[in-house]
Amino acid sequence: MDKVLMSHGGGGSMMQSFISEIFIEKFNNEYLNQMEDAALLPGKTVFTTDSFVVKPVFFPGGDIGRLAICGTVNDISMRGAKPLFLSASFIIEEGFPVDDIKKIVDSMVDAANEAGVQIVTGDTKVVEKHSADGIFINTAGIGILHDEASVSIKNGKPGDVVIVSGTIGDHGMAVMGAREGLDFDPPLLSDVSPLNKMVEKLMALRDAVKILRDPTRGGVAEVLYEIAGMSNVGIKIYEDKLPVKENVKSACSMLGIDYLHLANEGKLVCVVDKDFAYKALEIMKDDKYGKDAAIIGEIDDSGLVTIETIYGTNRIVDRPIGELLPRIC
């Protein structure tokens, strides 16, 4: 490996090893080594960052601005924290329409208002034509750990229940559709949404909520593999329990894509103590962004991530390796 490949940013196992080898080992410290979506710092401060390079910049159901706010709000939330303050840094290609920036900023403002966060610091760089593709946005964010929170990717134990907060693959397929000119009827919109309010309500269940993770690049499959790996457990899910929109499902079978690999930007995967599973499900279903929430499986001690198909057979879930679709976020 002497040159960076698209798959090094694809969210799958190639990206994980690239990041471990190139960054984690060198930057090595107790906070980074938590390997969570956000770092937990002293004083219950939670800190995270993401750069957004989605293409196209405007897609059905959202745009890079809403994505940049929700992505960072959600990464903080998945650590069991309340997001408070965001930074916003723009790299803009010379010639990019100013009206498009205004639209993007408006949608950042709307998303920030909805999530109840403030954009408190920023930066703007402009690069020559062809030195960037339109606009890239970085957001970093600071939050404060919920008092009740006790979530970690390492918390999974056999018997725990796995819940997903809604339909799978909407963002990935909506962006793919926009890029490839696919027509969906009914129209398919990205799920890009801030999940902090849902997480805040889940925190009432305290340490019964063991793991929170948003299945973005690499999709639900990658999250399940990360949970299995970091908690040193297995996971079994059930195909007939997976909430997937019909049009996403049929587009996937047409294109030969596994919807478990598709990115989501307004969904979370939650691992809960089994005695609190229905309570957690109820909390999610009561939330604006959780009405299609479903229990999809459970943690076991197999060390494998398996799926029971609608035919009753069992198979290993494919782990995403390289990139399904570049620049999904």
Next chain:
Amino acid sequence: MDKVLMSHGGGGSMMQSFISEIFIEKFNNEYLNQMEDAALLPGKTVFTTDSFVVKPVFFPGGDIGRLAICGTVNDISMRGAKPLFLSASFIIEEGFPVDDIKKIVDSMVDAANEAGVQIVTGDTKVVEKHSADGIFINTAGIGILHDEASVSIKNGKPGDVVIVSGTIGDHGMAVMGAREGLDFDPPLLSDVSPLNKMVEKLMALRDAVKILRDPTRGGVAEVLYEIAGMSNVGIKIYEDKLPVKENVKSACSMLGIDYLHLANEGKLVCVVDKDFAYKALEIMKDDKYGKDAAIIGEIDDSGLVTIETIYGTNRIVDRPIGELLPRIC
């Protein structure tokens, strides 16, 4: 104005109005409106962000990695705060050499160690060939306000003294030289350095240190204009007191460039109560990065930024408008 121009990112007055109109007015809140290099949040937390797009990625005296650490360390420091934790987010063009990433990461590690900060969270995105130019790095940072700190761009009062911590324009001219193939004898290196230790020592002077600002894009001239504008004062500087390397000075006169417009990445401009000016100067000169520090002028009530030339005449300092040199940081 319907398309973004290079000058919108050039650090001069065009960038200031672009940012005010497009971002500040929309994101409008008490923290962002401080208009400092970093936001001061509740709990004495200081938060900042910068994206780095410097070209070339490796330049005499540094690289984009060292720049990305020092830039954010310095922005936190200029708020009178101690930098603690940084994020690092990479946008990499497909095909970028992995060995170059390793060199950049090594230099980030060195700079972070020198500054005493930790890189605790990160992100990696890869975009297609020609969708970015090599590598862009965003760093955001969190710091904690020094107990003694009382700095703000609005603090300048007539009679205060203006000090610069060393030679002016080294970074800007080093990058320009690397890009244009200019040969300097002796070689000219960028000054890219972390200034947090120097600031920490200056804090012993408590509220006698009124303003700290690092003159990056737009150079010393832009910082003087921002101070004059935000503090509602004038500033007079003296050409014969400005520390400038001979080779920077001669390259500037050859190229018709004002060194006051050249970017610096390891210098600060400090406004100090006049009774503490020599003490502040001594502290700076004792620091590794401040040996060429000099008192360059004073605040007055003229409302103008003026320079007394070596011929004894007075003129208005030119304010940078567009971009002198794109992608300097």
